[in-house]
Amino acid sequence: MDSFSFSCVRVVFGWGRLERIEEEVERLKGGKVVFIADRAVRKAVEELNLSFDYEIFSDVEPEPEIGIVDDIIEKFSFDTVVGVGGGSTLDVAKLTAVAAGEKAKAVELVGKKLPERKCKLLLCPTTAGTGSEVTKLAVFKIPKREVKYVFDDESLYADIAIIDPKLTLSCPPHVTASSGIDAFCHAIEAYTSLFSNPISDMFAEKAIAIIPKALREAYANGENVRARTDMSFASLLAGIAFNSAGTGLGHALGYAHNHIHNSPHGKSVGITMPYVLQYNAIADLEKHARIARALGESGSSLRETALRAGIGFAKLLKDLGMPHKLSDVGAGEDDIEKIVDRIFLSEKHVRRNPRVVRREEMYDVVRKSIHGILREEEY
Numbered sequence: 001m002d003s004f005s006f007s008c009v010r011v012v013f014g015w016g017r018l019e020r021i022e023e024e025v026e027r028l029k030g031g032k033v034v035f036i037a038d039r040a041v042r043k044a045v046e047e048l049n050l051s052f053d054y055e056i057f058s059d060v061e062p063e064p065e066i067g068i069v070d071d072i073i074e075k076f077s078f079d080t081v082v083g084v085g086g087g088s089t090l091d092v093a094k095l096t097a098v099a100a101g102e103k104a105k106a107v108e109l110v111g112k113k114l115p116e117r118k119c120k121l122l123l124c125p126t127t128a129g130t131g132s133e134v135t136k137l138a139v140f141k142i143p144k145r146e147v148k149y150v151f152d153d154e155s156l157y158a159d160i161a162i163i164d165p166k167l168t169l170s171c172p173p174h175v176t177a178s179s180g181i182d183a184f185c186h187a188i189e190a191y192t193s194l195f196s197n198p199i200s201d202m203f204a205e206k207a208i209a210i211i212p213k214a215l216r217e218a219y220a221n222g223e224n225v226r227a228r229t230d231m232s233f234a235s236l237l238a239g240i241a242f243n244s245a246g247t248g249l250g251h252a253l254g255y256a257h258n259h260i261h262n263s264p265h266g267k268s269v270g271i272t273m274p275y276v277l278q279y280n281a282i283a284d285l286e287k288h289a290r291i292a293r294a295l296g297e298s299g300s301s302l303r304e305t306a307l308r309a310g311i312g313f314a315k316l317l318k319d320l321g322m323p324h325k326l327s328d329v330g331a332g333e334d335d336i337e338k339i340v341d342r343i344f345l346s347e348k349h350v351r352r353n354p355r356v357v358r359r360e361e362m363y364d365v366v367r368k369s370i371h372g373i374l375r376e377e378e379y
Contacts (some may be wrong), residue, residue, distance in 0.1 A: 004197035006244055009134050009158045013236065015229065018124055018164040021082070022050050028120045028159055030080030036060065036072065036093040038085035040170065041126055045084060054082075060089045062264060063148075066140040069095050069106035080120040083158075084167075086179070087130025087265070090123050091138040094156045097121040110142060114153040124162040127171055128218075128231035129179025129266055131186055131239015133161035139265075147255045147345045165225075165232035173219050175264075176231075177320035180215040182266030183207065183235040184316075185273055189248045190241035192280060192287055193352045197244065204241035208294045210234040212316060219320050248353035249343070250276045253365075256342035261329035270313075271323050275369040277310035283355035311374055325372030336366050 012024065025033060033054040035045050042058040057072050069092060078100070083093025097119040099106045109115075123133040132138070138151040171179070187207035190200050211234050217227035253276060254269030261268070281288040281303075288306035292298065295312025299305040317324040331339070340362045344350060350357045368374070 004195075004199065004244070006197070006199045007136070007154070007157065008240055008243075010160050011134065011163065011236065012160060013163045013233070015166050015225075016164060017162050018044070018084070018167060019048065021048065021122070021124070021162060022052070024122055024160050024162060025052065025080065025082070028080065028122070030120050032078045033080045033082060034072070034076045034078040035082045035084060036089055036096060037083070038089050038126060041084050041167065044167075060085065060092050062086075062088050063262075064088050064092055064140060066095075066106050066110075066142055066149075068092055069099050072096050073100050078119065080122075082122045082124070084124045084126060086125070086127045086175075087132045087139075087182075090125060090130065090132040091140065093123060094121065094132070094138045094158070095140070095151065098153075098155045107142065109151070110149055114151065114155040117155045121158045122160045122162065123158040124164060124167070125232075125235070126167040127175060127179040128165070128168050128228070128235040129182040131183065131235055131242065133158060133163065134236060134239045135243040137243065146259070147342060150348075161236075163232050163236055165229040168218075168228050168232060169222060171222065173222065173321070176219050176222060177215070177322055178264045178266035178270070179235075180211065180218065180231055180266070181270035181273075181317070181320070181322065183231070183238045184211045184215065185250050185254075185266070185269045186242040186247060187211065187234070187238035188273070188277070188291055189250045190238065190245040191291070192284055192354045193242075193245040193248055194354055195245045195352055200241045200245040203237040204245070205290070207234040207237040207241065208291060210237075212295050216316070216319055246348065246352045248276075248349055249280065249355075249357055252343050252346035252349035252353075252357070253339075253369075255346055255349075256339045257326060257331055257335070257366075259342075260326075260331050260335060263329060267322060270317060271326060271329065272369045274310035274314040274317070274324060274374055275365050277313055278307060278374065279361070279365050280353065280355045281306040281309060314374055326366075326370040327372070331370050333367070333370065336363060336370070339366050
């Protein structure tokens with residue numbers, strides 16, 4: 001067995017657990033508290049009737065630019081940050097907690113070892129998707145950079161992650177679909193990563209088993225409590241898995257074509273995942289066959305089953321009303337060269353991919369993803 005390392009934050013999971021957040025703040029001996037919250041949950045925070053003083057910042061935009069961190073630090077005085085929202089909001093909360101008290105602007109931290117976090121940090125997701133509440137990652141748009149920058153540092157771990165599936169009830173179907181696909185991609189890419197290990201595989205396998213059924217059910221009926229709870233649990237598992245093993249070509253390609261359509265992150269990664277699965281399948285037939293079976297696909301041989309993982313994923317996208325080819329979001333043949341170039345800007349993702357990512361083969365993968373070519377007879 002190869003060596004590996006594993007870390008995780010303290011997790012509090014359960015229906016209605018946000019209502020007990022005051023206990024967790026007291027546990028950390030939080031003083032001056034700032035909530036960084038989605039606009040949609042600001043009212044829910046205010047209705048908690050908390051006994052301690054706090055302020056709320058609720059102007060986080062999806063796919064945030066890094067300058068928002070400096071805006072928050074300049075506007076508020078705090079020693080405790082509570083993030084309540086989707087992945088973008090949680091990422092802003094994480095970097096804000098780290099950058100507070102530093103003389104440098106947040107953008108000056110890019111490419112450097114992050115300082116030790118001095119603020120206390122609690123995170124509570126309102127979507128079942130990013131897993132940001134349990135990772136040491138934070139993703140931002142950076143001025144003059146073509147692809148998003150991923151901070152990867154242990155200072156970004158929260159003190160406590162509170163997962164309350166009740167908060168996901170208000171997610172509309174398209175958000176449920178996009179965030180859920182993001183969680184599924186995290187689990188798949190962690191499972192097939194070159195840096196996967198027995199611990200990450202354990203979490204990823206469970207998430208892969210849960211998501212195809214639970215995500216369809218949560219999308220079909222947003223008030224399905226069991227499905228919402230299962231998706232929150234699966235997203236947590238996927239977050240733990242990819243925090244350890246990382247993601248691969250799926251995310252590199254998702255970042256590479258996002259400039260064309262500026263879709264939400266989960267949708268962007270999901271569109272091209274069927275083609276990534278077919279490209280990667282021969283690198284690990286057994287794992288890709290397990291993914292295919294979780295998606296309800298099977299074949300007459302291990303190879304045939306593994307190659308059907310991409311087809312099963314495309315069927316899931318169709319059931320969720322999501323596009324499964326890049327032409328659906330405006331990409332064409334003229335975009336191929338730039339998309340291929342941008343794949344290789346995500347060096348860490350490319351390095352973790354189970355199959356060596358060769359430039360000449362990426363032209364074919366991108367072309368197939370534009371036209372939706374997943375014909376079984378080719379294999």
